[in-house]
Amino acid sequence: MDNNQNNDLKSASSSNGDFPGQTYELPGGGIIISSFTDIVNWARSNSLWPLTFATSCCGIEMMSVASSKYDFSRFGFEVARATPRQADVIIIAGTIVNKMAPVLKRLYDQMADPKYVIAMGACAISGGPFFYNTYSVVKGADHVIPVDVYIPGCPPRPEALLHALITLQQKIKSGLTREQIRAENLQP
């Protein structure tokens, strides 16, 4: 587990190494052979700006990951944006209650494509270890919006969130997202 995480960290931090394509050095310049989609996905995955959105204690861990000790901007999660229109990824850090669900949906709808969702912690995955048997709690944020990566924990360690962010990057690099697949199917 630890070794895997270290490998992930290493491969992501040297992101120039995993450029998708071949480069041929020629006198006076060079030629890159790749597919356009791969390059777009590679670029996207290395510049994902999260939305400043936290509904409970997982938000404190998320802030910790944003701060200098863990610092997710090392991996391209450069700066948390306070508006959904400038954000690429929403980290659901905390419990979603029934009254918050329409707000989350609206934030997600306001984000520009392509957009990604990470469900952080037990509450965002399933309603949580404390409040699940309640009239007020949504039993998992994926009842409201589609989720790309789930992180278990209460709250997850900052390393776990970093691992999830890197997993999301690998997911993007590996191909189309759910939304992109859906959009392709819509076209005749």
Added chain:
Amino acid sequence: MTNEELKQHITAALPAAVFDETGEWLNVQVEANAWKHFAQWLRNGQLNMDYLFCLTCIDWSATPTGKNLLTMVYHFTSTSARHTIVVKVKLDRSKPEIETVSDIWRTAEFHEREVFELFGVQFLHHPDLRRLILTDDFEGYPLRKDFEDPVNMIKL
């Protein structure tokens, strides 16, 4: 003031008051019809209870002795004398009604609205007794022990 002094003052003002000193603070039990007058005395009398720092309700219906019992709980402290008491008022669970104290402690206005929507306690003469947090179409009182919501809750 010590608890003994508080008890003397309270007994002089309301002879029917019942005391319980098992908790951290002096507990005073008051009848619902004597509550409003007693509350005004707490605020304006010698005790000078100018700070209502907790207002809540307890549903005892899950216990053998409390089948038809709700208890209003008020925590008061005096910012000048630094003494604290807890006042408890028993209510009939089938028709819970109590006088509001929002005209004495303004903070009670919101807290009584919260107890109203979560426990169904009617606060008489409250200036604005609307729901505070729940949606307008919510049915039932979710913090009552017999509240059932088959969609969102499982029975344990």
